Amino acid sequence: MTSATTISGHQGLQMDEPLIFELDSPGSSGVDLPPPPKVKSRLGAVAARNGVGLPGLSEPEVVRHYTRLSQKNYAIDSGFYPLGSCTMKHNPRLNEKMARLPGFADVHPLQPVSTVQGALELIDTLAGWLKTLTGMKAVALSPAAGAHGEMCGMMAIAAAHEHRGGPARKRVLVPESAHGTNPATAAALGMTVEAIPATEDGRIDLPAFKAKLGFDVAAVMLTNPNTCGLFEREVKALADAVHEAGAFLYCDGANFNAIIGRVRVADLGVDAMHINLHKTFSTPHGGGGPGSGPVVFSEALAPFIPLPAIIHDDDGYRLIETQDDDDGTALAFGRMKAFHGQMGVFVRALAYSLSHGADGLYQASADAVLSANYILAKLKDTFNAPFEGPCMHEALFDDKSLKGTGVSTLDIAKALIDEGFHPMTVYFPLVVHGAMLIEPTESESKRSIDQFIATMKGLAERAKTDAASFHAAPTLAPRRRLDETAAARKPILKWKK
Amino acid sequence: MRYLPLTEADRREMLAEIGVASVAELYRDVPEAARLPGPIAGLPAHMGELEVERMLSAMAAKNVTAGSAPFFLGGGAYRHHVPATVDSLIQRGEFLTAYTPYQPEIAQGTLQFLFEFQSQVALLTGMEVANASMYDGATACAEAVMMANRTTKRSRAVLAGNLHPHYRDTTATLARFNGFEIVTGAPTPGGKENLESRIDGATSCVVVQTPDVFGHVHDLTALAAACQAKGALLIAVVTEAVSLGLLTPPGAMGADIVVGEGQSLGIPLSYGGPYLGLFAAKEKYIRQMPGRLIGQTTDADGRRGWVLTLSTREQHIRREKATSNICTNSGLCALAFSMHLTLLGEAGFTTLARLNHAKAVRLAEKLGDLKGLRILNDGFFNEFTIDVGRRANKVVNKLAKRGILAGVPATRLFPDSDGLTDLLVVAATECTTDADMDALARGLGELL
Numbered sequence: 001m002t003s004a005t006t007i008s009g010h011q012g013l014q015m016d017e018p019l020i021f022e023l024d025s026p027g028s029s030g031v032d033l034p035p036p037p038k039v040k041s042r043l044g045a046v047a048a049r050n051g052v053g054l055p056g057l058s059e060p061e062v063v064r065h066y067t068r069l070s071q072k073n074y075a076i077d078s079g080f081y082p083l084g085s086c087t088m089k090h091n092p093r094l095n096e097k098m099a100r101l102p103g104f105a106d107v108h109p110l111q112p113v114s115t116v117q118g119a120l121e122l123i124d125t126l127a128g129w130l131k132t133l134t135g136m137k138a139v140a141l142s143p144a145a146g147a148h149g150e151m152c153g154m155m156a157i158a159a160a161h162e163h164r165g166g167p168a169r170k171r172v173l174v175p176e177s178a179h180g181t182n183p184a185t186a187a188a189l190g191m192t193v194e195a196i197p198a199t200e201d202g203r204i205d206l207p208a209f210k211a212k213l214g215f216d217v218a219a220v221m222l223t224n225p226n227t228c229g230l231f232e233r234e235v236k237a238l239a240d241a242v243h244e245a246g247a248f249l250y251c252d253g254a255n256f257n258a259i260i261g262r263v264r265v266a267d268l269g270v271d272a273m274h275i276n277l278h279k280t281f282s283t284p285h286g287g288g289g290p291g292s293g294p295v296v297f298s299e300a301l302a303p304f305i306p307l308p309a310i311i312h313d314d315d316g317y318r319l320i321e322t323q324d325d326d327d328g329t330a331l332a333f334g335r336m337k338a339f340h341g342q343m344g345v346f347v348r349a350l351a352y353s354l355s356h357g358a359d360g361l362y363q364a365s366a367d368a369v370l371s372a373n374y375i376l377a378k379l380k381d382t383f384n385a386p387f388e389g390p391c392m393h394e395a396l397f398d399d400k401s402l403k404g405t406g407v408s409t410l411d412i413a414k415a416l417i418d419e420g421f422h423p424m425t426v427y428f429p430l431v432v433h434g435a436m437l438i439e440p441t442e443s444e445s446k447r448s449i450d451q452f453i454a455t456m457k458g459l460a461e462r463a464k465t466d467a468a469s470f471h472a473a474p475t476l477a478p479r480r481r482l483d484e485t486a487a488a489r490k491p492i493l494k495w496k497k
Numbered sequence: 498m499r500y501l502p503l504t505e506a507d508r509r510e511m512l513a514e515i516g517v518a519s520v521a522e523l524y525r526d527v528p529e530a531a532r533l534p535g536p537i538a539g540l541p542a543h544m545g546e547l548e549v550e551r552m553l554s555a556m557a558a559k560n561v562t563a564g565s566a567p568f569f570l571g572g573g574a575y576r577h578h579v580p581a582t583v584d585s586l587i588q589r590g591e592f593l594t595a596y597t598p599y600q601p602e603i604a605q606g607t608l609q610f611l612f613e614f615q616s617q618v619a620l621l622t623g624m625e626v627a628n629a630s631m632y633d634g635a636t637a638c639a640e641a642v643m644m645a646n647r648t649t650k651r652s653r654a655v656l657a658g659n660l661h662p663h664y665r666d667t668t669a670t671l672a673r674f675n676g677f678e679i680v681t682g683a684p685t686p687g688g689k690e691n692l693e694s695r696i697d698g699a700t701s702c703v704v705v706q707t708p709d710v711f712g713h714v715h716d717l718t719a720l721a722a723a724c725q726a727k728g729a730l731l732i733a734v735v736t737e738a739v740s741l742g743l744l745t746p747p748g749a750m751g752a753d754i755v756v757g758e759g760q761s762l763g764i765p766l767s768y769g770g771p772y773l774g775l776f777a778a779k780e781k782y783i784r785q786m787p788g789r790l791i792g793q794t795t796d797a798d799g800r801r802g803w804v805l806t807l808s809t810r811e812q813h814i815r816r817e818k819a820t821s822n823i824c825t826n827s828g829l830c831a832l833a834f835s836m837h838l839t840l841l842g843e844a845g846f847t848t849l850a851r852l853n854h855a856k857a858v859r860l861a862e863k864l865g866d867l868k869g870l871r872i873l874n875d876g877f878f879n880e881f882t883i884d885v886g887r888r889a890n891k892v893v894n895k896l897a898k899r900g901i902l903a904g905v906p907a908t909r910l911f912p913d914s915d916g917l918t919d920l921l922v923v924a925a926t927e928c929t930t931d932a933d934m935d936a937l938a939r940g941l942g943e944l945l
Contacts, residue, residue, distance in 0.1 A: 030840035044876010056842035073606035077590030103557025109769030118559030286829025290771030339769025357543030
């Protein structure tokens with residue numbers, strides 16, 4: 001099947017759009033600036049450069065360029081986006097409006113503290129929400145994303161072990177189903193990672209973990225609910241065993257949306273957990289960031305936080321940027337990034353929290369779990385569910401039912417594109433063959449979910465007789481399948497004349 | 498609750514289909530003692546838009562905004578004018594509410610703008626390749642050092658004393674836990690540092706910032722040669738991206754890796770984040786680079802398109818052998834940066850850079866006339882350091898009370914260093930007016 005051809009290259013609302021470099025009108029600009037006043041240059045030893053090589057476009061051309069590009073993107077705003085583990089929920093526009101209040105957006109991070117009391121109050125208020133929602137003792141706000149939060153949490157664990165003394169603890173145990181960031185984080189901190197296979201029912205093998213625990217283990221990194229969408233029933237027993245061995249339990253909080261407002265991780269024995277504000281707290285992903293990954297800490301780890309910290313006392317809010325006994329930051333371990341964290345994301349996350357309130361969050365996590373279980377129930381006779389439900393906020397299927405059809409998980413994903421859906425997460429977790437991980441979140445109407453279920457059933461039916469149509473898919477998207485092998489073999493990473 | 502589409506009837510129907518009586522049954526795998534019976538205590542109930550706006554606006558109102566005062570702060574974050582087009586277009590839902598472009602057929606918008614962004618960053622820095630962004634300049638700097646360690650198989654990094662201290666500290670945090678060594682000099686407000694003498698056969702890289710944290714502009718050519726002679730990489734840091742419209746780029750001076758902060762283009766100050774990490778390098782080091790890379794390819798019909806590429810460097814494929822643990826980066830900030838730069842174009846960007854320099858020169862002229870005040874810089878771009886002859890943080894606090902945001906005291910940047918108490922780092926941009934400069938000169942004149 002080939003796409004319809006037109007004289008212009010456009011296809012209705014789908015505009016073929018060149019690169020900005022191909023739209024260059026030398027000398028054009030979309031910004032009118034005053035001529036620089038005549039002054040004697042004071043650049044010192046370095047010569048002024050002779051041009052940069054950027055293209056010139058007028059403002060209308062720029063507006064059109066980016067509008068056309070935007071129309072080649074799928075987004076939560078356009079449709080169902082059940083990307084498992086990514087929590088693609090509705091991004092309220094109120095959050096955007098609040099983040100753009102000049103009192104938040106037009107404030108410099110190094111202004112005198114007396115001039116930013118409201119900014120510090122906002123951060124401190126969000127910190128209070130995160131601590132209450134998790135039951136944890138302390139929170140570090142500065143990490144910039146989930147993986148950065150993992151790094152912060154694991155640094156705190158390393159710092160705590162170092163402070164306690166004793167032999168080095170360099171081993172980290174992770175379940176085989178962990179996100180790739182977990183082992184990558186541990187390795188970046190000079191730790192060795194051991195992956196422990198799961199049990200038949202998709203959960204941690206507690207005896208296997210216990211057998212591997214020892215006085216050289218720094219931490220266990222656990223995702224709960226796990227990446228199969230299941231709650232780790234034995235988390236408390238694992239936590240006890242981990243603590244008995246003198247290690248810490250790190251929780252990957254990517255799946256916090258399943259339990260927010262209903263379960264406090266402190267009650268599960270967790271010592272540290274990052275929270276993806278860009279997942280659970282509805283701040284937009286923006287095509288890959290920015291995120292924010294605050295980390296909550298148990299009593300045992302609370303002294304080992306990164307700087308800066310915020311203290312609220314009789315003098316108002318203070319920003320603590322250096323280690324200080326009097327401020328309780330003597331054991332703090334330094335900076336994770338420049339300045340004080342992702343303020344713009346904090347504002348959005350607090351707006352989300354206030355909008356939901358305790359009651360709204362209690363309902364939201366329930367709706368997320370209900371919707372996933374509904375999908376599991378409605379599709380489990382069509383696609384194979386490798387694990388017994390109930391699931392938490394995401395439903396997992398493997399490719400067993402596709403066996404012999406010539407249709408793969410990837411083909412299902414590409415066919416879903418033609419059907420107007422964003423595919424689910426595919427081939428993750430790695431522990432399940434041809435995994436399809438479906439996370440509807442609480443933001444979908446029943447009508448939307450039912451349409452997805454009907455489509456999946458229809459695709460399963462068609463797979464039995466018409467594999468060829470799957471291999472050709474997608475045919476209705478802005479592009480058909482792209483050659484990733486060629487892209488990697490001879491990388492073209494920038495525009496060239 | 499306005500964000501939840503399921504009705505009570507929907508919920509009942511769905512529970513029936515699942516075959517359970519209540520949602521509580523779906524949570525049966527959670528230990529009973531950990532299940533809360535109702536909404537969590539200690540937090541308010543849900544609020545309407547109006548209530549949320551009131552509450553957050555009240556907090557916002559307690560801050561003094563940069564735009565409300567004569568404003569001279571820099572130090573790694575700069576107040577520039579962002580064209581209205583930028584903030585309007587980045588809020589298109591197709592950009593704002595999309596995820597990382599894992600399904601390229603329906604993410605060409607994101608992939609194309611990131612490819613354009615990579616191309617722009619490569620041009621600006623004078624480097625061969627750039628990635629699709631890091632969290633911010635400081636984390637990009639720390640990752641660059643890790644990359645240099647991997648590339649050279651050495652583990653000692655030399656950091657210039659005039660590197661932004663937050664960049665130094667972020668790198669030091671990673672060094673402590675990763676186990677590599679850093680050699681860092683004391684801050685040198687005069688700008689003359691001998692970095693060459695600190696390079697030896699164990700040095701993996703030298704990290705140097707230009708313009709540096711005191712505003713001095715550096716020619717890196719000799720340093721690059723010294724690095725090359727010892728087999729170390731030169732990492733250049735740029736915290737003011739607009740400077741690249743006027744100054745010889747680090748790539749042309751022999752840098753191996755260039756990292757920087759992209760906040761100056763398209764991104765509001767926002768009290769320090771989210772910002773945009775820039776990361777560029779020589780092509781031969783590409784397989785050691787951290788972060789996402791976008792590559793050009795063709796689709797099944799032979800049409801040009803873009804995909805995430807060289808993913809075998811990344812955590813989701815390589816796990817503990819990945820070049821970095823980074824996953825989410827700064828996609829939307831990269832869009833804002835790229836869009837602002839596209840609007841400026843060659844003519845606008847180079848004019849903007851000259852305008853910034855001219856404003857700073859003018860500020861230096863006005864302040865240079867003040868008695869008891871000394872400018873430390875021979876060369877600068879849009880930021881320089883002054884000695885005010887008394888404690889700069891007190892001067893800043895006094896001026897703040899008069900409604901002037903005067904600059905960054907050096908002690909705010911280097912609280913543990915001696916001999917910096919009287920130094921103030923001041924910046925000017927296209928936003929700075931003559932009236933602003935006169936207000937600062939008058940304010941300082943009365944205090945000194």
